[in-house]
Amino acid sequence: MTGTAMDWASVSDAEVVRACRAGDDAAWRQLVERFSRYVLAIARAHRLSESDAEDVFQDTFARIYEHLGRLRSDDAVRPWIGQLTRRLCIDRLRASVREPVVDDPEEQGELDRRLTAVDEAVSVQEALRTLSADCREILDRFFCRDQSYHTIGELLDLPPGTIASRISRCLAKLREAYEGRSEAPPASGEA
């Protein structure tokens, strides 16, 4: 697999990992691009300062680069990166004299909820990537851009009365893809 002229949108995480191991520079750029927001979102969920979050970001990708060969299941790259990032965040908080590590159960619960939300958002993004371009577009227009059925119908040359049913079918496909991904194998890497 080479990185030139590659349509990365249709490439799975596991394939990106394999290409990284094979020394494909473009695959490394794709890996960073694909997981940057995830890593930063976890760091921010831990309420790290911007500079600490940036440090965690750098450390995380340095560790990924160093230890990717130890990842036992390529499909588990996301949970592995999530665990790694969380561990580095906690290390950063422990090292900080400004903010003690969270030990209040209520705060811990809030942190867990934020991390769960981050994981879910990333899983939805990943599931979205598996849908057809038509489905991605119609879901994006309705749920993200707040466009009406009439506006979507005009733009896509479809009767407005059919848009709701199309959205429902695309949502069903998204749910199927999301639930399939939710049953991915657990992280098994070491870092």
Place this chain on the structure above:
Amino acid sequence: MPGDDLSALPVQGLLDELASENPAPAGGSAAAVAVAMAAALVEMGARRSPGWADATGVAAQARTIRTRIVPLVQADADAYAASLAALAAIEDAPGPGRDEAIASALAGAADIALEIARAGTDTAFLAELVADRGEPSGRDDAQAAAVLAEAGTRVAAALVAANLVTAEGDDRETAASSCARSAAMVRGRMGE
């Protein structure tokens, strides 16, 4: 009651605000509430139709429309109050560019009313789907949703026209009246 959150009031409190001598909230806020209630009824109808493959998706869309429209209950009251204040200031100090100043004062209210009209039409389409494909026992509520959606859409479209009275040929007026026609057509297809 500009500045507070009308959507957080109990029903009685909202009705008291609508009934008060204050000019806002008024018809636009009432239209937004009507469309929000319609969307809620659609969501209920979809949720009560477990055998319908599209039910979950329709419920999600109805909920999204409701989430979008609830803040417009307050936003319309704020925009209307701001328009009235701007108009009063213009009346007190007439001068060059008066028509443009009036048009600008009313434009914000027109934008919000158009959003309400669009949401109302979308809700009417969803109500029709629920009536046609959802559980038969939910058909009456789906029809009620279509009537409410149409009413809210027509009120909102009339407000768009009223707020753009000085802006002839504005696309927003055309869009709003198209929404009103679509909502009426859908409700008409569903029968009485």
